[in-house]
Amino acid sequence: MPGRMLTESEGYRLLDSCGIPVPPHHLSASAADARAAADRIGYPVVMKVISPEIIHKSDVGGVITGIRGPDEAEEAYRTIMANSAARAPGAAITGIIVEKEMPPGLEVLVGGKTDPAFGKIITFGLGGKLVELLEDVAIRVLPVDDDEIRSMIREIEGYRLIRGYRGEAPKDEKALVRIIAKMARLFAESPDIREFDLNPVILYEEGASVVDARIIVGDTVGAGSARLSIRAPPDLFYPKSIAVIGASATPTKVGYSVLRNLLSFPGDLYPVNPGRSELFGRKAYPSVLEIPGPVDWAVVAVPAHLVPGVMEECGKKGVRLAIIVTAGFRETGEDGAALEEAVVAIARRHGIRVVGPNCLGVMMPHMGINATFDPVSPRPGDVAFISQSGAIITTVVDWSLPAEFGFSSVISVGNQADLGFEHYLRFAEQDEMTRSITLYVEEIQDGRGFMQIVGDVARNKPVVAVKSGSSQKGRAAASSHTGSLAGSYDVYVAAFRQAGVIPVRSLRDAFNLAELLASEGYPQGKRAIAVTSAGGFAVLASDYAEAYGVDMVDLPDDVLRELNEFLPPIWNHANPMDIIGDADAARFAALFDVLIRHQDFWDIAFVIAVPTTLVDPAHVANEIVRFSRNTEKMVVGCMLGGDSMRSGLRILRGCRIPNFEELEDAFKAVGSVLSVPKARGAGQRRPPRDDRCPGGEG
Structure with missing residues (x-):
């Protein structure tokens, strides 16, 4: 049914029934009744028109x-009725509500809406006009507990006003938590409440009161339907045989690119093309049914209208996974959506899992698999990349080669007609080659199910996400690209943080962070130290640490005494530690030895090295490697400069220690991790040491 906003008296009655404080009030139908109500309530009072149409x-x-008096009350009633009749002619007036005018206090907002991806969410921020001016709002996906509510309250910039600002007494935070908790429970348990806005809620030193309630009821459209009961088997992504259906000898066709890319696959590779007997020196088959051996994967690259017939044949053959790179399905409109549903029905009937359709495909670099039409293949590495855009994948893979960045897997999700982000996350969680996961997200179909699964995964392996569609134009582009509406960007980011996923704005930041976490795991806390031989970068390190929420701790007295024994007298005796421009690798090594012995006062170490004629970058890099291997804390390499530092960078790369070529990027990456408390508290720590730096440190 269409939405209807409750009248203020209806809203107050609902809130009062749940124990949420509201002003004393009465709905009056005459001037005399308003006068009597005001006398009972006590002056001063406020009077408001009640009409579903106003x-x-x-x-x-x-x-x-x-x-402030009986005569004023009668006059106010008549004035409101006259104003409403003149300015809203024809509006049905239910009455005039008379309510106690509450004393001034801190105005905050508690709101809720139904998000298309994540269902019911709750918001909190400063109230009145400030909420629109400052946009200082915290968001959570329901349900939430009291701890989550306290976290939400304390993360807004305006929390300083609640805590007590410039001599003002603190406000009643416990009362605020109670109001939000009761409203969150009411909203979550009431399917007919679609949206609400309590603005303002006036917060006092003791107690609080809602003084305006806007509650909309009607049929609620929940989050996307769940596919999660159908779990993909763990070995689904480790094929021994692959068929390319639609394989071609024509270089401009997708089937040509896919087959060419798979020539390095060490398992059995079968081209399928009814018009060819041989392709790329491999025997070709007219149908997947003619292939003599078993087929684990089928990469489908035939026109869309032929895909249902191909899927029937794959079902009869016993194919386990179909990667449908063909476009022309849900993203094209109603006819395409119907075709997609038919394909999925065939797959379900035969027990085939489907990647796509309308996807780039799948890459498994450690297995020599590039089942895509991307012209290049990435290096093997530690990071799983799961993307909703094929073009993003081709761009990232092209960038990764000169950057010497590797992937454990690269998956293009396409339309997610069957397998979706949730399934790929579960795969990456159990994949031994994967140490961290990066997502490029345009739209999540089942937000609540996604949060549950990604939260489980993030407790074991770090997950970093880039969400597109932060602008109105961006959201429109996402809709046309994926054939589905994207939810609110802010809700996505809040949901990511709530689940322990680390949101970032750019792909560059995402892969910087994913590489750091693949190497170092989550930090155990936010206490940081920095070491450099360049005073200017020591100052910048302090600036960046403050900007990105990294806590530069004081050096303990016993550590200072040990450092003073070998550092030049003019070193700065502080953190960040400026160990002077003539520092060589031996000086770095001696300092690292002190930090290894005293690991109890720090969680994160930034090592900043710059070009100098006095030091060999390779020697410094080897000492950074030794430092990293002898501590369970996060070590962040910052070897800054150009070609003169390449020898050191190669050593760090070979030993899986990430390096940031821009100092600010290093602090931004660490700050992103620290901003997600659930990530910092996760069970996953640093990767095992026995597989780091293969072949030694040199």
Whole structure:
């Protein structure tokens, strides 16, 4: 049914029934009744028009405040009725609500809405006009507990006003938690409440009161339907045989690129093309049914209208996974959506799992698999990349080669007609080659199910996400690209953080962070130290640490005494540690030895080295490797400069220690991790040491 906004008296009645404090009030139908109500309630009072057709009461002269006597009450009633009749002719007036005018206090907002991806969410921020001016709002996906509510309250910039600002007494945070908790429970348990806005809630030193309630009821459209009961088997992504259906000898066709890319696959590779007997020196088959051996994967690259017939044949053959790179399905409209549903029905009937359709495909570099039409293949590495855009994948893979960045897997999800982000996350979680996971997200179909699964995965392996569609134009582009509506960007980011996923704005930041976490795991805390031989970078390190929420700790007295024994007298005796421009690898090594012995006072170490004629970058890099291997803390390499530092960078890369070529990027990456408390508290720590730096340190 269409949405209806409760009248203020209805809203107050609902809130009061749940134990949420509201002002004393009475709905009056005459001037005399309003006068009597005001006398009972006690002056001053506020009077407001009540009409389902008048949303913005002040715009029609339907609100009068500061009423301080019986005669004023009667006059206010008549004035509001006259204003409403003149400015909203034809509007049905239910009555005039008379309510206690609450004393001034801190105005905050508690709101809720139904998000298309994540279902019901709750918001909190400063109230009144400030919420629109400052946009200082925290968001959570329901349900939430009291600890999550306290975290939400304390993360807004305006929390300083609640805590007590410039000599003002603190406000009643416990009362605020109670109101939010009760409203969150009411919202979550009431399917007919679609949206609400309590603005303002006035917060006092003791207690609080809601003084305006906007509650919309009606049929609620929940989050996307779940596919999660159908779990993909763990070995689904480790094929021994692959068929390319639609394989071609024509270089401009997708089937040509896919087959060419798979020539390095060490298992059995079968081209399928009814018009060819041989392709790339491999025997070709007219149908997957003619292949003599078993087929684990089928990469489908035939026109869309032929895909249902191909899927029937794959089902009869016993194919386990179909990667449908063909476009022309849900993303094209109703006819394409119907075709996609038919394909999925065939797959379900035969027990085939489907990647796509309308996807780039799948890459498994450690297995020599490039089942895509991307012209290049990435290096093997530690990071799983799961993307909703094929073009993003081809760009990232092209960038990764000169950057010497490797992947454990690269998966293009396409339309997610069957397998979706949730399944790929579960795969990456159990994949031994994967140490961290990066997502490029345009739209999640089942937000709540996604949060549950990604939260489980993030407790074991770090997950970093880039969400597109932060602007209105971006959201429109996402819709046309994927054939589905994207939810609110802010809700996605809040949901990611709530689940322990680390959101970042750019792909560059995502892969910087994913590489750091693949190497170092989550930090155990936010206490940081920095070591450099360049005073200017020591100052910048302090600036960046403050900007990105990294806590530069004081050096303990016993550590200072040990450092003073070998550092030059003019070193700065502080953190960040400037160990002077003539520092060589031996000086770095001696300092690292002190930090290894005293690991109890720090969690993160930034090692900043710059070009100098006095030091060999390779020697410094070897000492950074030794430092990293002898501590369970996060070590962040920052070897800054150009070609003169290449020998050191190669050593760090070979030993899986990430290096940041821009100092600010290093602090931004660490700050991103620290901003997600659930990630910092996760069970996954640093990767095992026995597989780091293969072949030694040199």
